Amino acid sequence: MKNVITVKEVTKVYNPDTIPVHALRGVDLEIGQGEFTALVGPSGSGKTTLLNIIGGLDNATEGSVIINDQDIEKLSDSQIIEFRKQHIGFVFQAYNLIPVLTAKENVEFVMLLQGASQAARDARVKELMNAVGLSEHLDRRPSQLSGGQQQRVAVARALASKPRFVLADEPTANLDSKSTADLLDIMSQLNQEENITFLFSTHDQRVIDRARRVVMLEDGAVISDDTKM
Amino acid sequence: MFNTMIIKIAWRNIWRNKIRSLTVVGSIVIGVWALTFMMAFYDGFVTMYISSAVENDLSHIQIHNPEFVDEKEVKYTIDDYTELIKVLSSDNDILSFASRSLNNGMIANSKGSRGCDIRGIVPIDEAKLTRLDKKIVEGNYFDLTKKKNPIVIGKKLADKMKLKVKSKVVLTFQKTDGELISAAFKVIGIYKCTNSIFEEINLFVQQKDLGRLLEDDQMIHEIALLLKDVKQLDTVQAALASKFPQNLVENYKEISPDVNLYESQMGVITYIFIIIIMFALIFGIINAMLMAILERTRELGMLMSIGMNRMKLFLMIVFETVFIGLIAAPLGLLFGHFTVLYFSKVGIDMTEALEKVGLNEILYPTLNVESYFTITVSVVITAILGAFYPAYKAIRLKPVEAINKI
Ligand SMILES: Nc1ncnc2c1ncn2[C@@H]1O[C@H](COP(=O)(O)OP(=O)(O)OP(=O)(O)O)[C@@H](O)[C@H]1O
Numbered sequence: 091m092k093n094v095i096t097v098k099e100v101t102k103v104y105n106p107d108t109i110p111v112h113a114l115r116g117v118d119l120e121i122g123q124g125e126f127t128a129l130v131g132p133s134g135s136g137k138t139t140l141l142n143i144i145g146g147l148d149n150a151t152e153g154s155v156i157i158n159d160q161d162i163e164k165l166s167d168s169q170i171i172e173f174r175k176q177h178i179g180f181v182f183q184a185y186n187l188i189p190v191l192t193a194k195e196n197v198e199f200v201m202l203l204q205g206a207s208q209a210a211r212d213a214r215v216k217e218l219m220n221a222v223g224l225s226e227h228l229d230r231r232p233s234q235l236s237g238g239q240q241q242r243v244a245v246a247r248a249l250a251s252k253p254r255f256v257l258a259d260e261p262t263a264n265l266d267s268k269s270t271a272d273l274l275d276i277m278s279q280l281n282q283e284e285n286i287t288f289l290f291s292t293h294d295q296r297v298i299d300r301a302r303r304v305v306m307l308e309d310g311a312v313i314s315d316d317t318k319m
Numbered sequence: 320m321f322n323t324m325i326i327k328i329a330w331r332n333i334w335r336n337k338i339r340s341l342t343v344v345g346s347i348v349i350g351v352w353a354l355t356f357m358m359a360f361y362d363g364f365v366t367m368y369i370s371s372a373v374e375n376d377l378s379h380i381q382i383h384n385p386e387f388v389d390e391k392e393v394k395y396t397i398d399d400y401t402e403l404i405k406v407l408s409s410d411n412d413i414l415s416f417a418s419r420s421l422n423n424g425m426i427a428n429s430k431g432s433r434g435c436d437i438r439g440i441v442p443i444d445e446a447k448l449t450r451l452d453k454k455i456v457e458g459n460y461f462d463l464t465k466k467k468n469p470i471v472i473g474k475k476l477a478d479k480m481k482l483k484v485k486s487k488v489v490l491t492f493q494k495t496d497g498e499l500i501s502a503a504f505k506v507i508g509i510y511k512c513t514n515s516i517f518e519e520i521n522l523f524v525q526q527k528d529l530g531r532l533l534e535d536d537q538m539i540h541e542i543a544l545l546l547k548d549v550k551q552l553d554t555v556q557a558a559l560a561s562k563f564p565q566n567l568v569e570n571y572k573e574i575s576p577d578v579n580l581y582e583s584q585m586g587v588i589t590y591i592f593i594i595i596i597m598f599a600l601i602f603g604i605i606n607a608m609l610m611a612i613l614e615r616t617r618e619l620g621m622l623m624s625i626g627m628n629r630m631k632l633f634l635m636i637v638f639e640t641v642f643i644g645l646i647a648a649p650l651g652l653l654f655g656h657f658t659v660l661y662f663s664k665v666g667i668d669m670t671e672a673l674e675k676v677g678l679n680e681i682l683y684p685t686l687n688v689e690s691y692f693t694i695t696v697s698v699v700i701t702a703i704l705g706a707f708y709p710a711y712k713a714i715r716l717k718p719v720e721a722i723n724k725i
């Protein structure tokens with residue numbers, strides 16, 4: 091199986107000049123095409139830090155992150171923005187959506203950034219909003235949607251640009267258990283039917299149960315890596 | 320395309336914090352309103368100043384023998400006078416004109432003597448052209464039935480020489496051949512005008528008296544004329560100049576450098592007004608936009624994370640500010656327009672305020688279409704400039720830090 095993400099000996103030290111915090115201490119990780127992987131570990135173990143580095147939002151202190159045969163640590167600021175736009179979908183814990191745009195416009199947004207045609211956008215928006223079960227709510231603003239619905243729109247938005255993979259940092263942290271279950275249903279369905287790669291962090295045992303691979307971090311290092319059969 | 324999306328977001332962002340946006344809109348409206356009024360007021364003031372100078376003194380066009388302008392000698396009279404008068408009388412663009420005999424001389428009484436400019440006028444024509452008859456403050460204007468050698472002198476001169484109505488004076492002046500002659504005149508009126516130096520030096524006699532004394536009743540040195548419409552100034556001036564090339568035909572701007580200065584400075588003053596007001600507004604805009612950016616830090620981080628580049632982010636913030644300006648500018652212009660319209664109907668009484676300057680008139684603010692355009696463009700430029708710093712702040716944000724911001 092081809093790797094989508096290869097993390098090699100990544101370390102991250104915050105505040106190296108004052109009070110150094112070793113957030114990651116030599117992490118190696120390979121994520122293959124079509125994986126559905128949860129990143130778990132106690133608070134402060136480095137989950138967010140690792141996801142940020144994989145997503146090109148932050149730089150590693152040492153080591154490399156290879157995506158698409160490209161070491162993203164070596165890209166310039168503007169190249170990395172372009173790279174994120176083309177290859178990575180993001181779902182954050184909150185504040186995912188642009189509040190002044192409707193659900194449909196939010197989903198289209200990245201496609202517009204990519205310069206997709208009107209027809210292509212319409213087709214994709216319809217398909218994705220169907221997939222996340224919100225085809226009825228195309229014209230609602232985020233404030234008119236529940237937290238769970240907003241996260242589903244965020245998943246649709248993340249997928250709109252046909253990224254190589256989707257990164258999600260605690261996407262269910264602000265959701266009740268029903269919404270959590272719905273969101274996971276959608277994510278795993280997209281994963282199985284469309285072979286979309288998901289890498290997400292979570293504290294929630296119910297979410298962990300749904301993952302097919304669980305990577306556990308502790309104190310900035312991978313301490314276990316289990317793939318369910 | 321994507322830019323329409325940026326515009327859409329920028330536009331809708333304005334309405335997220337209505338109070339803040341309306342505060343900015345409000346201050347721009349007030350600024351533009353004040354600016355509109357100030358510009359119209361100044362414009363009206365200059366118009367008033369110029370028209371007062373034109374109506375009381377300069378007229379629109381003056382014709383001289385060019386030698387006379389340089390040498391001031393009596394022998395340099397206007398060339399082809401009779402023909403010139405014919406042309407002026409039949410020209411439909413001309414409202415009125417008056418001929419003058421000018422002579423440097425002395426005025427004397429028992430107390431002493433001083434130099435003066437003697438203006439030999441045709442009373443009816445002069446009254447029509449410069450309203451000299453309306454400026455008489457003591458005694459009377461020239462009257463056809465009255466006796467020999469009446470004279471009208473300025474208030475200032477009267478004060479200096481302790482002259483009153485009915486005082487007798489002796490004028491001494493040159494004939495064409497250089498010989499001096501003297502004659503007795505009787506003060507029949509004292510005039511007051513806006514310019515006290517003019518008042519001190521210039522005195523008026525009837526041209527026919529002067530002609531008789533000089534033994535030449537066509538000794539005309541100056542013809543001044545008013546047009547029906549100032550817009551015809553250049554055309555009429557050019558036509559007269561080409562028809563009578565021996566004479567010097569000048570317009571009021573050429574004759575009076577200070578009127579010319581006022582007119583040309585109008586543009587500069589306007590820009591100074593604009594800069595002052597816009598400078599005040601720009602701080603309000605910067606402040607409001609910085610607050611907006613602070614409020615939306617996480618959202619901006621998210622936008623950068625999902626691939627919105629700095630250029631687009633920058634544009635988005637600039638657009639938002641420009642939209643605020645574009646909402647406010649027309650409102651301010653509208654208020655300004657109606658205020659100017661109102662005062663241009665009723666006028667602003669400047670009698671007390673401007674008495675010292677010698678202008679005692681009603682001021683009518685005026686504004687041309689060009690100014691409305693200038694103001695709008697200035698507001699947009701100000702908005703863009705005001706957006707720069709906040710937008711710069713926004714694009715300096717690091718996505719991770721922005722997202723993690725509480
Ligand atoms: N910007 C920062 N500056 C300094 N230290 C930081 C910064 N961000 C994270 N850290 C530290 O790095 C370590 C890893 O943090 P990280 O946020 O990656 O943990 P996490 O596993 O996501 O925790 P949680 O489950 O609470 O979200 C922690 O010790 C944290 O205090």
Ligand SMILES: [Mg+2]
Nearest residue numbers: 137138139259
């Ligand atoms: Mg975290």
